[in-house]
Amino acid sequence: MTATSFASSTPSSSRRKTALIIGSGIGGLSLGIRLQSLGFDTTILERLDAPGGRAYQKRTDDGYVFDMGPTVITVPHFIEELFALERDRGMLAEPDYPPHTLAEDARVKSGESGGPRTREYVKLVPILPFYRIYFDDGTYFDYDGDPESTRRQISELAPEDLEGYEGFHADARAIFERGFLELGYTHFGDMPSMLRVVPDLMRLDAVRTLFSFTSKYFQNPKMRQVFSFETLLVGGNPLSVPAIYAMIHFVEKTWGIHYAMGGTGALVRALVQKFEELGGQIRYGAGVDEILVTDGRGQPVKRPIGTRTARGVRLESGQEMHADIVVSNGDWANTNLKRIPAAARLVNSDVRVRAARQSMSLLVIYFGFRDDPARPLNLRHHNIILGPRYEELLTEIFGHKVLGNDFSQYLHVPTLTDPSLAPAGHHAAYTLVPVPHNASGLDWQTEGPKLVERVYTFLEERGYIPNLRERLTHSEYITPDYFEGTLDSYLGNAFGPEPVLVQSAYFRPHNRSEDIGNLYMVGAGAQPGGGTPSVMMSAKMTARLIAQDFGIHKDIRDGTPESVEQKVPEAAGAAD
Structure with a gap:
C-alpha cells in the first residue's frame, strides 16, 4: 500500500492548504475552481474515464454526441462568476445576483448569452421557447417566460384561468424574491437558522405542496401541469415538493434557458480547463474506497466517541492520499454507507441514511x-x-x-x-x-x-x-x-434525496459534516438541492463554509439568512 500526502514539511501557517474532492460532477468542478481561488491545492478524484458525473458526455463511433444527463442551463451569471475567478485571489465580492440581471427585460431572447469571461471558454446561446409542453390530446403550450405570450396561450387553452395566472405570477414572484434571491445562498446548518425563516415561508404559503399551491390559481388540468412539472427535472414530485419550488418559474423567467454549443459536455470541459488553469489536478479512474477518519489521537476511528477528523482517502487501488480537507461530490447516501466508517457517524447513521426518501x-x-x-x-x-x-x-x-x-x-x-x-x-x-x-x-x-x-x-x-x-x-x-x-x-436514484419538505433546507444533508471535522459535501445531495444552478450554488455555499473554518476572510460573506444586501461584510484580511 502506498500513501501520498499533499502536506509539505513546512509549518502549517506557511504551507498551502490541500483538498481532495471525490467526483468531477458540475458541483465538484465548481468547488474545485473556488478552492483554487481560496489558496488550496486541489485534486479531484474521478472513478470514470472522463469528467462530468451525471453530466458525462458520450461520443459514439458512428459520429453522435450525447449528453447523458443535464441539458437545461439557466442563471448564466453563476457560470460567469466561476470563469472570472483567479488563483489565490479569494471569491468575488460582487452581489450574488447583480441587480442589472433582475430587470423584467433581462431575459436574453437572441444571440449569444453569458458574460465576457464565459465567452473565452464556452459559447452559450438562449433557447426559445424554454419548453414545448405537449398534452395527450395533441395540443401544446410554448413556455417561454414572456407574460404576454403566456396570457395569450392561456386564453386559447384555458380562458377561465387568466385571472388565476395573475395571482400565481404575483405570489410566485414573492417566493422567488425571498426564497431564491434572499435565502438562496443560506446554509441552514442549525435549527435557529431554519426557525428564523419559517414565518416568512408560512406567510408566502410556500410550505404546502407545489401542486396544491398551483391548484389554488388554476382550474384547468393543463395549466396545473404547465406550472408544476419543472420539479421533475430536479427529482421532485410536484405532488410532494413544497411550494417554494414555484420560484423555478421566476428563475427561468428572469435568466432564461440556455444551451452550451457542443452540449453540456462542452461546459464541463470548459470548467475542467478553468480548474486546471488555476493549478488544480484531476485523476481519472481513481475511485475512492474509503474516506480516512482519525480520532483525537490521530488513530483510525473505532468507537463513535471523541473528535473525528477526515485526513484523506484510500483509493480502490489501495493508494492512500492525505489532505487538509475532503469533499464528497458523490451520492450522499453511498458516501455515508460505503465510504465513511460507521463508527465515525452519529448524525448520518445507517438508520437515518436508509430512511431518507430518494428521488425517482x-x-x-x-x-x-x-x-x-x-x-x-x-x-x-x-x-x-x-x-x-x-x-x-x-x-x-x-x-x-x-x-x-x-x-x-x-x-x-x-x-x-x-x-x-x-x-x-x-x-x-x-x-x-x-x-x-x-x-x-x-x-x-x-x-x-x-x-x-x-x-x-x-x-x-x-x-x-x-x-x-x-x-x-x-x-x-x-x-x-x-x-x-x-x-x-x-x-x-437520479437526483439524490427527494426534495420534500422534511428533506429541504436544514433537513437536507448539510454541506459541512456534522460528524467529522474537515469533511464536506457538495452537489445535488447537499443544500440547496438538485439541478445545474443549484449545484453551482452548493459549491459557493460549501466554499464559504470552508473559508470560515480555515479563517480565510478575503471577500467572503457570512451566508446568514438575511437580505442579499446584508451579506457582504468588509474584507477582513488576506487569505491564509
Missing part, C-alpha cells in the same frame, strides 16, 4: 436518426410530452414504485440548435422517462427493452418522429441500474 430514477434513450427534409420535425429543442394521467402516474412512480401502462417523457433534440452533435443529415436526441428507483425490485434487463420499444412506438405512431424505426441509425439506453452501478447512486 430514469430510463433515458439515446438515439440518432436520419433527417427527412420532406417532413421536418415539428419539435423544439426541449419538449415535455405528458401522458393521459398526471397525478396518478406520479403516485405510481414515487409512491407505489411501479411501471404504469402509460408514461410521460422529456424529449431533447439538441441538433435543432447544434447540428455538430450528429453526422450531416442526421439528428441526435434523447428521451427521458421518469421511473421508480431500484427499491421497486423491477428487473431492468427485462423491463428496460420493453419500455424502450413502447417509447419508440409512441413517438412514431403519435407523429412526433414519423417513421422513426426506418430512420433510426443509433440506439442505446440507460436504466436505474446505470445510476446504481456506474454512477454509484443509492438505489439508482
Whole structure:
C-alpha cells in the first residue's frame, strides 16, 4: 500500500492548504475552481474515464454526441462568476445576483448569452421557447417566460384561468424574491437558522405542496401541469415538493434557458480547463474506497466517541492520499454507507441514511436518426410530452414504485440548435422517462427493452418522429441500474434525496459534516438541492463554509439568512 500526502514539511501557517474532492460532477468542478481561488491545492478524484458525473458526455463511433444527463442551463451569471475567478485571489465580492440581471427585460431572447469571461471558454446561446409542453390530446403550450405570450396561450387553452395566472405570477414572484434571491445562498446548518425563516415561508404559503399551491390559481388540468412539472427535472414530485419550488418559474423567467454549443459536455470541459488553469489536478479512474477518519489521537476511528477528523482517502487501488480537507461530490447516501466508517457517524447513521426518501430514477434513450427534409420535425429543442394521467402516474412512480401502462417523457433534440452533435443529415436526441428507483425490485434487463420499444412506438405512431424505426441509425439506453452501478447512486436514484419538505433546507444533508471535522459535501445531495444552478450554488455555499473554518476572510460573506444586501461584510484580511 502506498500513501501520498499533499502536506509539505513546512509549518502549517506557511504551507498551502490541500483538498481532495471525490467526483468531477458540475458541483465538484465548481468547488474545485473556488478552492483554487481560496489558496488550496486541489485534486479531484474521478472513478470514470472522463469528467462530468451525471453530466458525462458520450461520443459514439458512428459520429453522435450525447449528453447523458443535464441539458437545461439557466442563471448564466453563476457560470460567469466561476470563469472570472483567479488563483489565490479569494471569491468575488460582487452581489450574488447583480441587480442589472433582475430587470423584467433581462431575459436574453437572441444571440449569444453569458458574460465576457464565459465567452473565452464556452459559447452559450438562449433557447426559445424554454419548453414545448405537449398534452395527450395533441395540443401544446410554448413556455417561454414572456407574460404576454403566456396570457395569450392561456386564453386559447384555458380562458377561465387568466385571472388565476395573475395571482400565481404575483405570489410566485414573492417566493422567488425571498426564497431564491434572499435565502438562496443560506446554509441552514442549525435549527435557529431554519426557525428564523419559517414565518416568512408560512406567510408566502410556500410550505404546502407545489401542486396544491398551483391548484389554488388554476382550474384547468393543463395549466396545473404547465406550472408544476419543472420539479421533475430536479427529482421532485410536484405532488410532494413544497411550494417554494414555484420560484423555478421566476428563475427561468428572469435568466432564461440556455444551451452550451457542443452540449453540456462542452461546459464541463470548459470548467475542467478553468480548474486546471488555476493549478488544480484531476485523476481519472481513481475511485475512492474509503474516506480516512482519525480520532483525537490521530488513530483510525473505532468507537463513535471523541473528535473525528477526515485526513484523506484510500483509493480502490489501495493508494492512500492525505489532505487538509475532503469533499464528497458523490451520492450522499453511498458516501455515508460505503465510504465513511460507521463508527465515525452519529448524525448520518445507517438508520437515518436508509430512511431518507430518494428521488425517482430514469430510463433515458439515446438515439440518432436520419433527417427527412420532406417532413421536418415539428419539435423544439426541449419538449415535455405528458401522458393521459398526471397525478396518478406520479403516485405510481414515487409512491407505489411501479411501471404504469402509460408514461410521460422529456424529449431533447439538441441538433435543432447544434447540428455538430450528429453526422450531416442526421439528428441526435434523447428521451427521458421518469421511473421508480431500484427499491421497486423491477428487473431492468427485462423491463428496460420493453419500455424502450413502447417509447419508440409512441413517438412514431403519435407523429412526433414519423417513421422513426426506418430512420433510426443509433440506439442505446440507460436504466436505474446505470445510476446504481456506474454512477454509484443509492438505489439508482437520479437526483439524490427527494426534495420534500422534511428533506429541504436544514433537513437536507448539510454541506459541512456534522460528524467529522474537515469533511464536506457538495452537489445535488447537499443544500440547496438538485439541478445545474443549484449545484453551482452548493459549491459557493460549501466554499464559504470552508473559508470560515480555515479563517480565510478575503471577500467572503457570512451566508446568514438575511437580505442579499446584508451579506457582504468588509474584507477582513488576506487569505491564509
